[in-house]
Amino acid sequence: MRIISQNKNHSISFDNTYIWKQTTHIYAFVGKRDVVLGHYESEERAQEVFDEMHSPYQVVGEYLSRGRQMPNGLLESVCYFMPDK
Numbered sequence: 001m002r003i004i005s006q007n008k009n010h011s012i013s014f015d016n017t018y019i020w021k022q023t024t025h026i027y028a029f030v031g032k033r034d035v036v037l038g039h040y041e042s043e044e045r046a047q048e049v050f051d052e053m054h055s056p057y058q059v060v061g062e063y064l065s066r067g068r069q070m071p072n073g074l075l076e077s078v079c080y081f082m083p084d085k
Contacts, residue, residue: 006038006082038082
């Protein structure tokens with residue numbers, strides 16, 4: 001899955017990228033530096049967005065927990081755009 005930053009200047013692969021929430025910001029460690037993916041008006045909103053970013057992976061968990069095979073390319077075709085607010 002790809003993550004598009006709030007300012008639309010960064011597109012990163014979600015897989016194998018360290019992403020974290022710190023107060024009202026969401027960051028990714030890209031290369032050798034921290035990149036701000038989004039800034040929100042409250043810690044609660046930042047947490048909502050952080051959780052939402054992971055929602056495609058919940059689909060994977062549902063497939064696996066039911067013993068079903070996940071469709072090929074399910075996550076590779078997903079692009080998550082960081083919300084403006």
